[in-house]
Amino acid sequence: MSITAETAKQHANDPAVLCCRAEEGTVLEPANFEDPAIFPDLIDSGLLNIDGALTLGQVLNGKTKLTKTVDSLTAITPAIAEGFDAAEVAEEEVVEEVAEAAPVAAAPVAAAPAAAGTIKLHIGEGKDIDIEIPAGLGGGAVAVPVAEAAAPAAVAAAPAAEVAEEKVVRELTRKHYNITEVKRGPETKIEGTVLYIREGIEEEAVASQDLVTSMKIEIITPELYHTYSETVMDIQPIATKEDECPLGEGYTRVLDGVVTVVTGTTDEGIQIAEFGSSEGYLDENMQWNRPGAVDKGETMIKYFVTIKNGKNMERPGPIAAHSAVDFVTAEIRNAMKKDLPETADSEQVLKQVRRPGKKKIVIVKEIMGQGAMHDNFLFPSEPVGVLGARPNVDLGNVPVCASPLEVMDGCIHALTCIGPASKEMS
Amino acid sequence: MDKIQMLLRQHVGAPCAPVVKVGDKVKKGTLIAEPTGLGANIFASVYGTVEEITEDRIIINPDEEQSDEYVKIKKGTPLEMIKEAGVVGMGGAGFPTAVKINANLDHGYILVNAAECEPGLKHNIMQIEKEPEKLIAGLKYVMEIAGADKAIIAIKKKNRKAVEILDEIIKNEPAIERHLLPDIYPMGEERAVVRECLGIELEPSQLPSAANAVVINSETVCRCAEAVDEQKPSFSKNLTVRGQINGGHEPHVFWDVPVGTSVNDLIEMAGGLQEQYGEIIMGGAFTGKATTLDAPICKNTGALLVTMPFMDLKGAKMGILVCACGGNLERMQDIVKKYNATETCVCYCKQAQEQKNGTRKCERPGNCPGQVKNNMDFKKAGCEYIIIGNCSDCSNTVMASGPKMGLKVFHQTDHACRAVDHALYRTLRVSKSVDQDLNVVDNVEAE
Numbered sequence: 001m002s003i004t005a006e007t008a009k010q011h012a013n014d015p016a017v018l019c020c021r022a023e024e025g026t027v028l029e030p031a032n033f034e035d036p037a038i039f040p041d042l043i044d045s046g047l048l049n050i051d052g053a054l055t056l057g058q059v060l061n062g063k064t065k066l067t068k069t070v071d072s073l074t075a076i077t078p079a080i081a082e083g084f085d086a087a088e089v090a091e092e093e094v095v096e097e098v099a100e101a102a103p104v105a106a107a108p109v110a111a112a113p114a115a116a117g118t119i120k121l122h123i124g125e126g127k128d129i130d131i132e133i134p135a136g137l138g139g140g141a142v143a144v145p146v147a148e149a150a151a152p153a154a155v156a157a158a159p160a161a162e163v164a165e166e167k168v169v170r171e172l173t174r175k176h177y178n179i180t181e182v183k184r185g186p187e188t189k190i191e192g193t194v195l196y197i198r199e200g201i202e203e204e205a206v207a208s209q210d211l212v213t214s215m216k217i218e219i220i221t222p223e224l225y226h227t228y229s230e231t232v233m234d235i236q237p238i239a240t241k242e243d244e245c246p247l248g249e250g251y252t253r254v255l256d257g258v259v260t261v262v263t264g265t266t267d268e269g270i271q272i273a274e275f276g277s278s279e280g281y282l283d284e285n286m287q288w289n290r291p292g293a294v295d296k297g298e299t300m301i302k303y304f305v306t307i308k309n310g311k312n313m314e315r316p317g318p319i320a321a322h323s324a325v326d327f328v329t330a331e332i333r334n335a336m337k338k339d340l341p342e343t344a345d346s347e348q349v350l351k352q353v354r355r356p357g358k359k360k361i362v363i364v365k366e367i368m369g370q371g372a373m374h375d376n377f378l379f380p381s382e383p384v385g386v387l388g389a390r391p392n393v394d395l396g397n398v399p400v401c402a403s404p405l406e407v408m409d410g411c412i413h414a415l416t417c418i419g420p421a422s423k424e425m426s
Numbered sequence: 427m428d429k430i431q432m433l434l435r436q437h438v439g440a441p442c443a444p445v446v447k448v449g450d451k452v453k454k455g456t457l458i459a460e461p462t463g464l465g466a467n468i469f470a471s472v473y474g475t476v477e478e479i480t481e482d483r484i485i486i487n488p489d490e491e492q493s494d495e496y497v498k499i500k501k502g503t504p505l506e507m508i509k510e511a512g513v514v515g516m517g518g519a520g521f522p523t524a525v526k527i528n529a530n531l532d533h534g535y536i537l538v539n540a541a542e543c544e545p546g547l548k549h550n551i552m553q554i555e556k557e558p559e560k561l562i563a564g565l566k567y568v569m570e571i572a573g574a575d576k577a578i579i580a581i582k583k584k585n586r587k588a589v590e591i592l593d594e595i596i597k598n599e600p601a602i603e604r605h606l607l608p609d610i611y612p613m614g615e616e617r618a619v620v621r622e623c624l625g626i627e628l629e630p631s632q633l634p635s636a637a638n639a640v641v642i643n644s645e646t647v648c649r650c651a652e653a654v655d656e657q658k659p660s661f662s663k664n665l666t667v668r669g670q671i672n673g674g675h676e677p678h679v680f681w682d683v684p685v686g687t688s689v690n691d692l693i694e695m696a697g698g699l700q701e702q703y704g705e706i707i708m709g710g711a712f713t714g715k716a717t718t719l720d721a722p723i724c725k726n727t728g729a730l731l732v733t734m735p736f737m738d739l740k741g742a743k744m745g746i747l748v749c750a751c752g753g754n755l756e757r758m759q760d761i762v763k764k765y766n767a768t769e770t771c772v773c774y775c776k777q778a779q780e781q782k783n784g785t786r787k788c789e790r791p792g793n794c795p796g797q798v799k800n801n802m803d804f805k806k807a808g809c810e811y812i813i814i815g816n817c818s819d820c821s822n823t824v825m826a827s828g829p830k831m832g833l834k835v836f837h838q839t840d841h842a843c844r845a846v847d848h849a850l851y852r853t854l855r856v857s858k859s860v861d862q863d864l865n866v867v868d869n870v871e872a873e
Contacts, residue, residue, distance in 0.1 A: 002795040019796025
């Protein structure tokens with residue numbers, strides 16, 4: 001059976017065998033090839049001879065042409081094709097040696113611009129992963145300041161380059177403010193280290209969303225961690241931008257010691273995202289102190305949102321739950337802008353540095369974009385906000401370039417379906 | 427002559443409702459049934475008396491004397507007249523033509539489907555040779571109605587005489603071109619026509635309108651011209667009768683056969699059934715179905731094929747490879763039974779995508795996705811024979827591994843192809859692309 005581009009990539013080092021008759025002059029593409037997974041059976045039964053066959057990686061370079069019309073189950077050999085990649089063979093051998101020498105090394109092997117104007121990344125870790133990005137997209141690619149240490153086993157010799165001045169491209173200052181207590185009060189405000197959330201704000205949050213039918217806010221202090229919770233839809237930091245500077249730059253005010261926890265069900269009690277949901281006692285389910293999870297000792301502002309029946313697996317339902325919670329968080333953000341002093345309890349300065357002559361590092365992160373709860377809001381105007389954000393699925397799940405500072409400043413608002421166990425929270 | 431049976435559903439859509447009653451005298455062209463939803467008017471095809479009205483048909487007892495005169499439809503705009511005349515797609519699908527061509531294209535294309543792709547059929551090409559002016563006249567009406575700037579007539583290169591006639595007549599028609607197709611199945615599939623002519627590969631769920639085009643069968647275009655120029659209601663059909671018929675396997679092309687004529691009458695007109703035959707197929711060998719002598723033809727019936735007798739496989743194990751190009755599972759099972767084989771395993775071509783209405787459409791008509799996996803499954807299931815309903819390219823792929831594995835390959839159309847002297851669908855020996863210059867010889871073998 002013909003294969004997809006993804007399967008072809010997985011089998012880049014397997015023999016290229018046509019699944020169907022192909023005519024002279026055909027430029028070969030994944031759909032021309034048989035799935036290597038069934039080769040052993042075919043060879044056993046004498047149907048297939050792969051002597052001298054080129055690999056899929058060699059012939060799927062966009063320019064390999066057949067010089068002869070041949071029938072299905074014919075292996076592509078140099079005798080019947082032209083324009084295939086000879087170099088790939090050598091590279092493959094190198095990679096195998098590397099794999100033997102350092103099987104655990106997960107190192108970028110080469111990041112050289114390929115002939116056709118694409119950046120080709122080859123990562124060898126026993127299994128091969130090839131990534132091609134149109135050159136235009138790589139334009140904004142930037143070095144991640146902390147990631148240098150992650151490439152200790154760089155095998156290919158770095159091209160000798162002149163050492164030039166380091167340049168700070170962007171800077172982000174996080175101003176941390178400690179919160180020791182969260183209370184309900186007549187207005188949303190911050191007094192010293194106490195955060196007050198306005199009483200009755202739940203009704204307004206509910207009214208702001210058609211699909212939301214109720215909301216309950218619980219303040220979970222460490223003594224109350226053994227509390228039953230419906231499925232955790234997201235865990236969010238509470239932060240706001242100063243002076244309307246954009247995400248990833250300027251100043252961000254962050255509340256320490258307190259996090260937002262979004263939970264919810266439908267009216268009749270079905271978990272939103274009944275798909276590996278995480279309802280249960282918080283202290284039994286929470287993987288404390290992990291990225292994206294609650295740190296032990298933090299106070300949770302836990303929102304229990306109910307939405308209309310039947311909307312739990314549809315796109316607008318989970319989005320409404322998130323939006324209702326953000327209605328409250330937005331008011332907290334306003335209080336942060338108004339009530340917090342200029343000087344923070346602590347400050348963290350993050351710099352994005354360009355180091356000419358050094359390797360450029362791009363971190364590729366897969367995020368969900370199926371709509372509903374399997375989605376992410378990208379680039380809200382406030383950290384992990386709703387306003388101004390675009391759902392990933394609406395962007396068409398295309399590659400999106402973000403600066404490392406934008407990521408660290410909350411440009412991804414996760415609408416994930418399951419608890420922090422297996423999928424990522426904001 | 428048998429009674430004329432006018433089926434109330436001769437088109438895509440809902441059955442029509444009768445507007446005559448038993449005992450009524452009807453003339454050729456008398457409106458006898460009207461659409462109840464999507465559909466097209468149905469007219470009496472003979473002079474006679476309504477004898478019976480059942481749930482699905484109106485039965486007319488024809489008069490001895492039949493005149494060529496018919497009741498004319500009233501004048502109107504071309505679109506109104508085509509609608510009034512009850513024209514439906516004559517290529518087989520039977521979609522109401524007035525609905526299809528009322529397309530509001532944005533400087534789009536009319537693609538005339540003259541592929542005549544089913545083996546052994548001749549009436550489409552013969553009509554182009556005989557009355558090309560009618561095709562061009564109809565085409566101009568259709569272009570105007572649909573808002574098309576351009577028209578392309580898609581025809582197989584093997585039909586040299588018809589192509590030469592077309593080239594001559596469109597010499598002075600800058601808006602009309604012709605496109606030559608290779609002689610492989612299924613070049614007449616709607617989306618294959620779009621791909622070949624415009625280079626746009628449509629999804630199975632998409633209509634040609636997604637490519638800013640309307641695909642319309644060549645006989646349908648001529649019927650449109652008749653509706654507008656001759657005020658003629660659609661009550662007759664051209665068709666090919668061929669196969670195990672006394673006198674030999676040559677095609678019998680019948681012009682303007684009254685819709686509702688029985689299969690028996692047509693076969694008798696052609697010479698009568700030979701003593702030995704397998705089944706009678708109404709429609710083409712790929713997409714048609716077995717029929718009976720008393721069945722009537724419809725507005726969209728293109729052929730009656732009398733096949734060779736079926737071999738007796740004495741209960742041997744047979745696998746079925748269902749493809750969007752050929753019969754559905756039901757039709758394939760019918761043939762397996764007729765071969766007296768035991769159905770053992772069913773596989774589907776990877777590209778035969780099931781549609782919302784339960785039918786299947788090919789993702790890339792005429793371009794194989796590989797079949798060896800299915801063959802391995804058949805082998806594992808212990809099949810001795812397999813029967814396939816695939817296109818030329820896929821059949822070729824099946825043949826590349828099937829026989830080597832010891833599978834005996836039958837094609838769904840074998841018994842029909844043998845009876846119309848058409849090569850069996852097995853190994854492909856012709857190119858899937860042809861040069862658009864009629865005088866360049868491709869590696870195409872004659873039929």
